[in-house]
Amino acid sequence: MAQLLVRRPTLLPDRLRARLRTGGPVQRAMLLTGALLTVLFVLTALLGPLLAPYGYAQLQDGGRLFGSQQHPSGAHPLGTTIAGYDVLSRTVWGARTALEIILAALLLSVVPGTVLGLASGYLGGRLDRLLVGLADALYAFPPLLLAIVMSIVISGGQSSLVGGLGAAACSVAVAFVPQYFRVVRAEVTRVKAEPFVDAARVIGTGTWRIMFRHVLRNSVRTLPLIFTINASEAILTLAGLGFLGFGIEPNSASEWGYDLNRSVADVTSGLWWTAIPPGLAIVLTVLGTTLLGESLTDLADPRLRRRGGTSTKATATATDGGADDD
Amino acid sequence: MSALTQDTPGAVATPADGAAGYGLARYLVVRFLLIIPTVFILVSLVFFLMRATGDPISAAFGDRLTPDQLQAKLHQAGYDRPLLTQYLDYLKSLATGDFGRTVTDNEPVTHVLGTYGAATVELACYALLVALAVGVPLGMVAATYRDRAPDAALRLFAVLTYATPVFFAGLLLKLVFAIQLGWLPASGRASTDVQLFLQNQTSTTGFYLVDAIRSGDGAAVADVLEHAVLPGVALGLLVAGILLRLVRTNLIGTLGADYVEAARSRGVAPFRLVTRHATRPALIPVVTVLGLQVAGLLGGAVLTETTFEWKGLGYELAHYLTVRDFPAVQGIVALFAVVVAVTNFLVDVVAALIDPRVRY
Numbered sequence: 001m002a003q004l005l006v007r008r009p010t011l012l013p014d015r016l017r018a019r020l021r022t023g024g025p026v027q028r029a030m031l032l033t034g035a036l037l038t039v040l041f042v043l044t045a046l047l048g049p050l051l052a053p054y055g056y057a058q059l060q061d062g063g064r065l066f067g068s069q070q071h072p073s074g075a076h077p078l079g080t081t082i083a084g085y086d087v088l089s090r091t092v093w094g095a096r097t098a099l100e101i102i103l104a105a106l107l108l109s110v111v112p113g114t115v116l117g118l119a120s121g122y123l124g125g126r127l128d129r130l131l132v133g134l135a136d137a138l139y140a141f142p143p144l145l146l147a148i149v150m151s152i153v154i155s156g157g158q159s160s161l162v163g164g165l166g167a168a169a170c171s172v173a174v175a176f177v178p179q180y181f182r183v184v185r186a187e188v189t190r191v192k193a194e195p196f197v198d199a200a201r202v203i204g205t206g207t208w209r210i211m212f213r214h215v216l217r218n219s220v221r222t223l224p225l226i227f228t229i230n231a232s233e234a235i236l237t238l239a240g241l242g243f244l245g246f247g248i249e250p251n252s253a254s255e256w257g258y259d260l261n262r263s264v265a266d267v268t269s270g271l272w273w274t275a276i277p278p279g280l281a282i283v284l285t286v287l288g289t290t291l292l293g294e295s296l297t298d299l300a301d302p303r304l305r306r307r308g309g310t311s312t313k314a315t316a317t318a319t320d321g322g323a324d325d326d
Numbered sequence: 327m328s329a330l331t332q333d334t335p336g337a338v339a340t341p342a343d344g345a346a347g348y349g350l351a352r353y354l355v356v357r358f359l360l361i362i363p364t365v366f367i368l369v370s371l372v373f374f375l376m377r378a379t380g381d382p383i384s385a386a387f388g389d390r391l392t393p394d395q396l397q398a399k400l401h402q403a404g405y406d407r408p409l410l411t412q413y414l415d416y417l418k419s420l421a422t423g424d425f426g427r428t429v430t431d432n433e434p435v436t437h438v439l440g441t442y443g444a445a446t447v448e449l450a451c452y453a454l455l456v457a458l459a460v461g462v463p464l465g466m467v468a469a470t471y472r473d474r475a476p477d478a479a480l481r482l483f484a485v486l487t488y489a490t491p492v493f494f495a496g497l498l499l500k501l502v503f504a505i506q507l508g509w510l511p512a513s514g515r516a517s518t519d520v521q522l523f524l525q526n527q528t529s530t531t532g533f534y535l536v537d538a539i540r541s542g543d544g545a546a547v548a549d550v551l552e553h554a555v556l557p558g559v560a561l562g563l564l565v566a567g568i569l570l571r572l573v574r575t576n577l578i579g580t581l582g583a584d585y586v587e588a589a590r591s592r593g594v595a596p597f598r599l600v601t602r603h604a605t606r607p608a609l610i611p612v613v614t615v616l617g618l619q620v621a622g623l624l625g626g627a628v629l630t631e632t633t634f635e636w637k638g639l640g641y642e643l644a645h646y647l648t649v650r651d652f653p654a655v656q657g658i659v660a661l662f663a664v665v666v667a668v669t670n671f672l673v674d675v676v677a678a679l680i681d682p683r684v685r686y
Contacts, residue, residue: 025473026473026481134367136360136364137364137368138368142621142622142624142662142666144625144628144629145625145628145643145659145662146371148647149372149375149376149655149659150375152375152376152647153375153376153378232488232489236491239491240491240628240629243493244628244629244644244647245644245648246647257491260491260493260494260497263497264497264633267497267500267505268500269505270501270506272501275494275497275498275501276498279491279497279498282489282490282494283489283490283494286488286489286490287485287489290489291485
């Protein structure tokens with residue numbers, strides 16, 4: 001009985017998929033662009049070593065130094081930096097670091113946030129009140145500030161790959177655990193009043209099993225929307241950290257924020273090629289994940305659902321009409 | 327980005343009360359008291375995190391002093407006492423408004439906060455002005471032309487403002503408008519001579535624009551404004567995109583409401599319908615979201631100030647971090663925590679005054 005009522009979560013619930021079909025061309029274009037950019041980013045990250053002409057910390061090729069601040073040329077399509085790195089290579093390798101920070105930040109935020117939200121919402125009581133208070137306190141603090149403090153703690157501001165990633169991931173987690181917590185907790189308090197939970201309790205199912213099998217599975221449907229924001233925020237925080245000079249050192253990994261920090265002086269003297277490629281890489285990556293999340297949010301928000309007519313009667317007929325506009 | 331989590335923190339804390347007036351007062355008191363744990367948690371977090379790396383004296387001078395000198399300095403400043411004692415002392419002095427002295431230049435931290443705080447507030451004001459001037463009208467346009475070309479373009483613009491790190495936007499603006507076109511200055515709050523002139527005024531507020539206007543020197547005012555454009559735009563666009571999306575969403579909601587339908591059927595012109603009937607209620611949430619953006623604005627200010635060498639709290643924070651001056655860093659972060667907590671409180675007050683349902 002209870003088994004029948006537990007809906008299996010999928011990445012795109014049926015309702016959402018149906019709405020995607022009725023959504024306007026703008027929404028479809030947004031979703032498509034977002035998906036495309038995200039796939040492109042992941043591929044670049046995975047195939048980085050094959051795509052990049054040189055290594056991220058390579059300064060010379062065949063015994064000859066690349067040279068500092070070289071204009072774009074055949075050997076260096078996007079020129080070289082002031083330290084003598086190949087800009088294109090570093091930009092491509094940077095995707096890998098960005099993907100790593102996304103995965104680390106997601107893992108550190110989703111798991112604790114969900115588990116705490118579940119426990120808080122289902123068990124209630126004093127624990128619930130304490131956790132809600134904590135979540136409220138951490139809710140609005142800028143993650144970048146915590147990231148800076150964390151980077152000093154973890155690696156003394158001197159950054160290895162693990163140190164820099166760890167600092168950024170931890171601080172993004174501090175900002176996002178409360179968000180997952182709130183969403184999951186709100187859903188859990190709603191779901192736990194449903195009849196199938198009572199049914200499970202009546203037939204003697206244990207608390208843990210009810211929590212993780214019955215309640216949790218029905219409370220995580222809105223989470224993919226937060227994933228995308230979380231991912232964007234992780235990239236932006238790591239880049240901000242790098243830009244302030246507390247990020248990852250150039251010979252541990254390539255990081256876009258650090259490269260932008262190095263390019264500030266170049267910009268002042270009018271050189272464009274050291275600043276624009278890493279900056280554009282950040283913009284396109286965040287744009288991809290954000291568009292993806294945005295279009296999913298749109299499809300889930302009833303207020304934004306496309307409506308054709310102005311009167312309620314026209315709306316009823318226009319809902320199907322919107323489906324075939326291409 | 328906060329579109330998903332717009333519910334107001336603390337709104338669940340108070341039980342419903344009989345008389346409405348009593349309920350409001352009670353809600354506001356409870357909400358006000360919640361500021362204390364919020365600030366307390368953040369200050370403690372930062373204190374212990376910073377101390378996890380060692381004491382401030384060794385961090386700042388560790389490589390320059392002999393072990394004996396270091397020990398003497400440590401003892402003098404009380405950093406050789408148990409951590410818990412230091413923590414309680416720190417809290418006690420914080421409560422009395424004493425933030426300690428900076429380690430590197432031995433200045434009272436409150437003095438640092440006062441001197442550079444004005445610059446950051448000034449920058450934040452410019453940014454908010456840009457955000458309102460850009461975000462609200464464009465949001466209205468997007469809602470009016472919903473699902474058509476202008477809407478698509480504006481929504482892309484909104485996402486782009488979020489996706490672009492504020493320092494990259496700043497670098498681009500600098501590259502184009504300061505270096506290539508040479509229209510605007512590339513960095514600083516004012517030209518050197520204007521800065522000296524403003525600092526030598528008999529009474530200064532620290533807000534350059536206010537000081538310049540009070541001095542009555544037109545050239546100084548123009549110079550200060552010229553320097554404000556690029557940083558203000560860079561930071562303002564960050565919030566403008568959020569406002570644009572918010573206004574669009576709410577306007578789409580109110581445009582479909584019954585009273586707007588009624589106005590439409592009475593023959594009210596479409597322009598008036600959008601600007602007068604639908605927009606006013608759609609702007610109420612803007613007040614609250616604007617308040618919640620203060621935290622983002624502070625984080626953005628650190629990056630914007632570094633990009634444009636705008637000598638405010640953010641710029642100083644980055645500086646004190648590089649020289650490992652812990653008391654200064656703790657002081658600035660504590661101030662940020664207070665600002666964030668207080669604005670969140672004000673947001674809740676405004677929300678409660680506007681919408682009685684929030685109180686229960």
